[in-house]
Amino acid sequence: MSERKSAWVVDTRELGRRPGLSREVRRTAHLQTALGVEGVVVVPKGAEVQLDVLLESVVEGVLVSGTAVAPTEAECSRCLDPIRGEEVEVEFTELFAYPDSVTEQTTDEDEVARLVDDLVDLEPVVRDATVLALPSVPLCTPDCAGLCPECGVKWADAGPDHRHETIDPRWAALTERFSTDRDE
Incomplete structure (x- = not known):
């Protein structure tokens, strides 16, 4: 789990453990490492990622859904010109299981995320969704x-x-x- 002071980490104690309760979180987090393929398309290290997240208490844990928007830097795959000013926007949904819940007990460790000390670390979820959303062949214009x-x-x-x-x-x-x- 990341540091508690990190903007990626959200405390769920205010949410409570009663199913049906929800809480919105909006914040800006900074990437610790670049995401993507260097020389093709990346979200650069230190980039500001805008997070808009809904935390929902469910029986088995906390369901986290939301969007993340981050700036990208790319190189056109056809003419090799730099592409700046583009953003990637991703949607994500992830269940963070409560300790000792049925979900936590019946799934492998890498199948479902877990709450640790009532904290949710959004960085791995956003990182995975962002890397999958980056274009594999970025173009400066569709007709380049x-x-x-x-x-x-x-x-x-x-x-x-x-x-x-x-x-x-x-x-x-x-x-x-x-x-x-x-x-x-």
Whole structure:
């Protein structure tokens, strides 16, 4: 469990253990490590994550549902331009089982989250949901044309008359032969 002072950790004692009680929590938390794939798309280390969470007391524990919004930094998969100012918004729902509840006793440790000292740590839940929501192929625009495979210039900057003369490799020997004859 994270430190009690962490913005990721929510104390559920005020909620009580009577099923049907609920409490809303809104706060900003900071990431301790970057999320995603460096050089493709990441939520950078130290980024502010806006949390909007509903805690609901249920028979077996505390049901946590809500949204998290975080800024991303990415590189376009086609033209390699940086993409800034985009955000990822994720929804999540997780049951945190009470100690000694039937759910806690009948499930493996990695199947369900657990309350520890009446505290809920939201960071693993938000981290998992965010990583799954990040695009695997980020694009600066949906119609990005990418780069010219011959010279690497961006198609958007190259213009409509950009082309490279390619000679069929089967005729390359003849081209070399005729160009040598002309030079003499």
